[in-house]
Amino acid sequence: QVQLVESGGGLVQAGGSLRLSCAASGRTFSRYTMGWFRQAPGKAREFVAAINRRSDNTYYADSVKGRFTISRDNAKNAVYLQMNTLKPEDTAVYYCAATYAIATVQTYNSYDYWGQGTQVTVSS
DSSP states (O other): OOOEEEEOOEEEETTOOEEEEEEEOSSOGGGSEEEEEEEOTTSOOEEEEEEOTTSSOEEEOTTTTTTEEEEEETTTTEEEEEEOSOOGGGOEEEEEEEESOSSOTTOGGGOOEEOOOEEEEEEO
């Protein structure tokens, strides 16, 4: 089992940057594929990015490709989401999630563990 705690959200102007962090508990962090999802008010939770256990495969939603970068540090039990060139439509609660799955990583119900979320607000 793993517990996840996100941090780094906040208010930023359009075009700005934020770096989200997700700290994981437990000694099995390196066995999980890690993902970031987001949910805007009145909308379904959507996939943002994922990274496999060894960081040799990353996956991105088309809407963030080229602007966001996911990374992880297994020694620190952490995963990060660097968000650049933010847009107002990126405004959402961002969630960190963990799964043993190595396929279907873009599907939210593939994930077994979730953090509580961190709010990102991008003003125009």
